[in-house]
Amino acid sequence: MKASLQSSLPGSDGALPLKTALEMYRRMVRIRKFEETVYDIYSRGIMPGLAHLYTGMEAVAVGVCLNLLQSDNITSTHRGHGHLLAKGGDPKRMFAELLGKATGYNRGKGGSMHIVDMNLGILGANGIVGGGLGIATGAALSAKVKGENRISVAFFGDGALNEGIFYETANMASILQLPVVYVMENNGYGEYTSSDESTAGSGPARAEAMNIPAKTVDGNDVLLVHQAAQWAVSHAREGKGPAFLECKTYRWRGHHMGDQGDTYGYRSQAEIDAWTEKCPIRRLKEYLLSSEAVTSEELTRIDADEEQLIQAAVKFARQSPYPDIAEVYADVYA
Ligand SMILES: Cc1ncc(C[n+]2csc(CCOP(=O)(O)OP(=O)(O)O)c2C)c(N)n1
Ligand SMILES: [Mg+2]
Secondary structure (H helix, E strand, C coil): CCCEEECCCCCCCCEEEHHHHHHHHHHHHHHHHHHHHHHHHHHCCCCCCCCCCCCCCHHHHHHHHCCCCCCCEEECCCCCHHHHHHCCCCHHHHHHHHCCCCCCCCCCCCCHHHCCEHHHCECCCCCCCCHHHHHHHHHHHHHHHHCCCCCEEEEEECCHHHCHHHHHHHHHHHHCCCCEEEEEEECCEECCEEHHHHCCCCHHHHHHHCCCCEEEEECCCHHHHHHHHHHHHHHHHCCCCCEEEEEECCCCCCCCCCCCCCCCCCCCHHHHHHHHCCCHHHHHHHHHHHCCCCCHHHHHHHHHHHHHHHHHHHHHHHHCCCCCHHHCCCCCCC
């Protein structure tokens, strides 16, 4: 095995360590297996509540988060499992939360859209579209005021780009030169509406209008996302103010678990198939194998490790107790 892997990225200025490339692979596989297991347990009536799956979009969360320190903050969305896992979230506590168990991140009271891990800088998934933009910008303001070496990343969708909160917070971040990176996950749809029908202009153009430098990248190529995020993260960390990254990608599954097949008829099978062909995991796998930096056995071993991790997490969650009824009003704000 080679010690390091020369990245073939256009404009790449150095070698991408093989260790990083393998970690990208591992985390994308973890997210894929986590999400497809959620699909399975939800479909079998084991999981209550709601879930929005990240399958197909793994390269965005992983490419960005592998540029972050543990102390850096992220804010996530309603489609948050991938962001949390990419930042180092514990699959056991996540599954326990999804099943409403006392061992979950929020002691079973939050579910999919409220998972928080302050030790990992994860300021929360968020059921409010665009809600994370304000929180990430506020965290960046606090880092700047306190003089802490900590940046924030706000993941948000193409739908959230049309929320007023983006303009208020991005304007403030630009004026105050706050260390925040806005990562727009452009999967082409907000619920069942194509962004072509709902969005005038583009995210990067809107950011640039506020003097925020912006790039667009193929969000299904983890190497390209990683490289672009390296630029955006360094920009924020070096005190140059906010940066904006648009990652073009696609969600393989419906908007949420109630959106199956052609229930709402807004996407053609041909479109879904074309994007499935651009699987970010398969792409990285082919790249790694063609570079001869790793063997297929090594990747198969990672697949098996991750399968075991996810199955152990589900088992842990299923065997965990529900919270005691006496806690029903604890940690609840009204
Ligand atoms: C403020 C607000 N408005 C509307 C909704 C309902 N809603 C939930 S997800 C969603 C679509 C979001 O689309 P996008 O930001 O592109 O994220 P994606 O689901 O594609 O990941 C909408 C409209 C909400 N949760 N919050
Ligand atoms: Mg979207």
